[in-house]
Amino acid sequence: MADEESGESRRRVLRATGCGSAIVLAGCVSVGEDTSQEAGEPARDRPADWCFDRLDDTVPDVEANAVSIDGVERKPEGELTSKEEASYQCGPADGNHCGTCTYYIDDRDGDAVGACTEVTGEVRSADWCALWSPREKLQNE
Known part of the structure; x- marks a missing residue:
């Protein structure tokens, strides 16, 4: 009889632990809506430029003098398009x-x-603008 009671007790503990874990996990997962400011896609209630205050208007020399992964050279400072003109938004598009x-x-x-x-200025890899063009190296791989 003692073995049956301890077996039933263990089953109750396991069920309670499993249910508790599922509830905690469900609270951590947000389906269909992004509420994190660092995530790639903007939340629906934020403006498209919510991350602009996190980006400097200037680019460090190491990046200003670098080329893109496809070997495209950076335009001179005076020839760059502003974020507004490029329809830059915080987060991806499609x-x-x-x-x-x-x-x-x-x-x-x-x-x-x-x-x-x-x-112009710093750019986050998770963002997007109207000048977006697919990387050649990714297409060919």
Whole structure:
């Protein structure tokens, strides 16, 4: 009889633990809505330029003098398009983002923010603008 009671007790503990874990996990997962400010896609209630205050208007020399992954050279400062003119937005559009663009210059100074050969200032790989063009190297691989 003692074995049956301890077996039933173990089953109750396992069920309670499993249910508790599922509830905690469900609270951590947000389906269909992104509430994180660092995530790639903007939340629906934020403006498209919510991340602009996190991006410097200038680009570090190491990135300003670099080329994109496809070898595109960065335009001179006076010839770059402003973020507004390029319709730059914080987050991807239709699954496309700067990190998959032929003009994107990957982070070179360790601050997790890159640059663009066409657009002024710092650029996040998770964002997008109307100048987006797919990387040639990704298409050919």
